[in-house]
Amino acid sequence: MVSTTDARGITRLSKVDPNDGKNPRDTKTFLLLSGPNHNLFGERDPKQYGTTTLAEIEEGLAAVAAELGYKIVCAQTNSEGEMVDLIHYARCLGGVVMNPGAYAHYSYALHDAIDAVTVPVVEVHISNVYAREAFRHKSVTAPAVAGYIAGCGILGYELGLRVAIQRVKEQEEVAAKP
Numbered sequence: 001m002v003s004t005t006d007a008r009g010i011t012r013l014s015k016v017d018p019n020d021g022k023n024p025r026d027t028k029t030f031l032l033l034s035g036p037n038h039n040l041f042g043e044r045d046p047k048q049y050g051t052t053t054l055a056e057i058e059e060g061l062a063a064v065a066a067e068l069g070y071k072i073v074c075a076q077t078n079s080e081g082e083m084v085d086l087i088h089y090a091r092c093l094g095g096v097v098m099n100p101g102a103y104a105h106y107s108y109a110l111h112d113a114i115d116a117v118t119v120p121v122v123e124v125h126i127s128n129v130y131a132r133e134a135f136r137h138k139s140v141t142a143p144a145v146a147g148y149i150a151g152c153g154i155l156g157y158e159l160g161l162r163v164a165i166q167r168v169k170e171q172e173e174v175a176a177k178p
């Protein structure tokens with residue numbers, strides 16, 4: 001795994017080993033997982049996605065996480081297989097706030113990866129996908145996720161983190177029941 005922390009304290013992961021997901025779970029840390037073409041946020045189709053860059057989204061979410069007493073680590077990849085690896089890796093974290101991008105619309109591999117893990121994965125789309133082209137109206141990943149947010153702009157990431165945190169609390173409550 002490659003883990004780098006920039007001057008603003010944002011930790012980014014790449015080349016993760018999916019088997020590292022077997023490590024003890026750190027439920028105070030969540031993965032912000034960004035999908036294909038999201039490295040171009042800020043310049044890509046600003047009518048749909050605004051002008052905020054991915055680095056700014058990551059910084060904003062890190063600040064929200066810190067306020068809530070949590071941490072995030074970030075990963076962005078254009079590759080479907082790497083997204084699968086990152087979801088497997090996240091078994092050792094609290095959960096995942098994931099914008100799968102276009103993979104949401106057709107990746108059964110991503111659906112199965114989410115389905116295979118017990119950590120909550122919350123799906124976020126910045127734009128209102130239902131007001132766009134027909135191919136964006138279907139998410140094949142949505143049936144497997146712990147929460148789904150679309151059309152709320154970048155606020156969706158904060159909402160997604162709050163939902164993921166809530167889902168972990170619910171898991172802990174269930175586990176604590178005699």
Ligand SMILES: O=C1C[C@@](O)(C(=O)O)C[C@@H](O)[C@@H]1O
Pocket residue numbers: 036037038099100101102103124125126127128129136
């Ligand atoms: O990459 C993206 C971004 C998106 O996930 C969103 O955040 O609105 C919507 C997807 O349809 C698109 O492929």
